[in-house]
Amino acid sequence: MLETVTKTADDVAAVMAGIGAKARAASRIMANAPSEQKNRALRAMARMVRCSAAQVLAANAEDVSRAKADGMAAAFIDRLKLTPERIDGIAAGIEAIAELADPVGTTLASWERPNGLAIARVRTPLGVIGVIYESRPNVTADAGALCLKAGNAVILRGGSDSFASSRAIHGCLTRGLLEAGLPEDAIQIVPTRDRAAVGEMLAGLSGNLDVIVPRGGKSLVARVQEEARVPVFAHLEGICHVYIHEAADLAMARAIVVNAKMRRTGICGAAETLLIDRSVVASHLPAIVADLKAAGCAVRGDAEACSAVDGIEAASEADWSAEYLDAIISVRVVGGIDAAMAHIARYGSSHTESIVTDDAAAAEKFLAEVDSAIVMHNASTQFADGGEFGMGAEIGIATGRMHARGPVGVEQLTSFKYRVRGSGQVRP
């Protein structure tokens, strides 16, 4: 598989225009592909990934040695590196998507009008989805399979560091499409490392791209959100809060805080700030801080927190807006639920927030009034995940208010239309 050599911006523009037009044409066929045919393609893809493991690993070895030569960090190499187990995980992920219910054609609502017209709102595919991602080559398969399941065409633009790996996996996907009699253009990968290709996608490929999903670090997401001329499903950051209300059970509060912060610190649903009611600082905060420290977490707090418990460093204003993605938490003492919600409105990122309380009225107020994609009562913020929500798989989490919000699974990758069934009705 040769890399397309693009020498000038015009070359890239022409290549990307062709990809967009082919994706739109393929999307029209995919929109009407039966579930069974899509699932046949997905199972064939998984089989191709398994039986092409050697080639995929060889391609990955190229990427890894290049990354090492470029002096990339160990964590980066780890995300990039494939193993036989990871390849098996990729195939199993595709098979799991084949097992999901097909959202296309399902009825969202239906009603009859007094004149006898029967109206139904029915799910349809979105169209053409662009996915721009960084070094993880598995996104090629995850995103390709999920978009396909919802009847969409997809244009994948992987990181240049995982170029060979992603192309090898992509080859398995297109062979699966062809085996099931579906157009190979339904899953295309950008064949050049030239970064101008991203610019073409952000400009919308002349109307041939309906939505962009960025998967990667904050600078990638920020660029996409700022420059895209098409809708974007994304979250820039996950500054998630756990709020310990005055009626919180201590044991529950301890368990939720340490899990929300420390189970995995690098995911977007990890808690970054702990808010605690002044009235329970003395009773609850010492044990919570002790748990966090025992788990290896650094604790930064406002003046009241610092004076109440030993071993808390002073937090600065910047801490309230920090997405640490690390074993660090900020603690702020608040004067009640309104102050907690005001802090979240000011510093939060509309991702996920949780209240811990035994007071049902306080919980309902928090769930109703906090304007985040996910609001929780007595649960760890680390449940902010499509799999944990029962969606089967997700392509990411969105914090915007348009179309998709929260985990973006197969249903969120659809649109809808109205079907109106009459018996000759004309409008008076």
Next chain:
Amino acid sequence: MLETVTKTADDVAAVMAGIGAKARAASRIMANAPSEQKNRALRAMARMVRCSAAQVLAANAEDVSRAKADGMAAAFIDRLKLTPERIDGIAAGIEAIAELADPVGTTLASWERPNGLAIARVRTPLGVIGVIYESRPNVTADAGALCLKAGNAVILRGGSDSFASSRAIHGCLTRGLLEAGLPEDAIQIVPTRDRAAVGEMLAGLSGNLDVIVPRGGKSLVARVQEEARVPVFAHLEGICHVYIHEAADLAMARAIVVNAKMRRTGICGAAETLLIDRSVVASHLPAIVADLKAAGCAVRGDAEACSAVDGIEAASEADWSAEYLDAIISVRVVGGIDAAMAHIARYGSSHTESIVTDDAAAAEKFLAEVDSAIVMHNASTQFADGGEFGMGAEIGIATGRMHARGPVGVEQLTSFKYRVRGSGQVRP
């Protein structure tokens, strides 16, 4: 009420930035306003419109005399002119919106996970909606009331020709908000005729505008769709098709075609092109054309249609893409349902298409495969309307695939969030 004098682009930018910030702040209060309070505001607005009729008419007289002095066409003056009856209609429209069910807080879906977490997807407001419209002053009230009902803040930018009328109506709306104890900034109107204000809205008011709804002619919608950096709910045009399938009942076909074209020719759901199966041209087309001509409609057709029926002018290629919005229809003979659907995919605007047939399988194929916001079987395309769909009121019809598609009513002006209720769950 004085017009804000904006002398420079910087002035306009500052005014609009202030409006955006105030709208965002108001939207936070509106999001949690109880239904009863919103309805109280709506009823007060309607009352204010009724008891301020004299002032509104005086303001409107200013606009009308200015438009006449500027030599505007009679149809334009008619859209602009208010009468006591039209003012009563505006008030009644607001009262009808008060009667609608409040979408905010309703549960769209709910389920429980094996770990006991109870998850619900619940409607929330969208946030801040911008409405850019032309000469019809009644849009001020319709759009303001509908956005408010869904818990949003709204920024209205009316046409400069209806500036005084719109501001007079807007005054009634804000008095209604204040009477109900809601922030007057929840419904703001751009206080300057300077067109740079539209540019500021299209740029998104620094993140303080979530969606734009253009209401007006094609050039307005085209500009908004091309330049907006925020999502747009709109349709550029309504090139709607009626397809007479070979199994169409002749009487039904005649009634639907003449209604779809001629009931009102100027609305977006009016049919512009008739597609007819070759096998029923001889049996069906003469009567259909005779009906159309008797109703005053000019008929343009392809060579086969012209040779089959007298009195059809030759259509050119441009006719298939024309939204006449007038008493003209184009007729094309097709070789079956696939050719009909291919024509629609190529020339249609994804708005509304209807098949007339007694063949249930053909109808289902058409409803499933045609990618338009509204697809109909045995019904007139003129039913493409939020009121006819039972939505109570609409702010327009959208042909995009993101978020809102088809009639945009009060439900489409909402987003959603997830509420997760636990009992101390932590993620393993």
